[in-house]
Amino acid sequence: MTVSIEPLDPSAERLARLTGDRCKARDAAGRLKALTDKIDEEELAAEAEVFRAISDPFRLSILKLLRDGELCVCEIMTALDRPQSSTSHHLSILKRAGLVKERKEGKWSRYRLADGAVIDLMKLAEILRGG
Incomplete structure (x- = not known):
């Protein structure tokens, strides 16, 4: 049986490499995206x-x-x-x-x-x- 790991977006991947935790990285990337979406250029x-x-x-x-x-x-x-x-x-x-x-x-x-x-x-x- 093979376990498939869904790919993370690039931000989450970067955070996962830094923190070593894919789940926390995915959550943090989502929060960061919501925050940056609020910034009006x-x-x-x-x-x-x-x-x-x-x-x-x-x-x-x-x-x-x-x-x-x-x-x-x-x-x-x-x-x-x-x-x-x-x-x-x-x-x-x-x-x-x-x-x-x-x-x-x-x-x-x-x-x-x-x-x-x-x-x-x-x-x-x-x-x-x-x-």
Whole structure:
């Protein structure tokens, strides 16, 4: 009498090789598939863009300045001692990531935080670093 062993999907096979238990590997692979099916690639890309935007120290400085209210580009560049072109470039990255909003006032552009969640995000970063 021969015992037939049903083939496992590649994920379960990999887990079975690592754990040595085919049944547990099949169950774990099923759970992992259910978890990964919940991940939306477009949302993931948008969320990664937010983290990339705040990962630059200069952009994070801009966000910290804007915690206390709206500022124009000239005020931000003066406060952080950076050229206008660099400041505008970084503001456009923050705007594209949805972290700041722009308001035109004549020839001036004024910026503010998009909403309170940006402040919460900065507070969480402070908490995570232990500060």
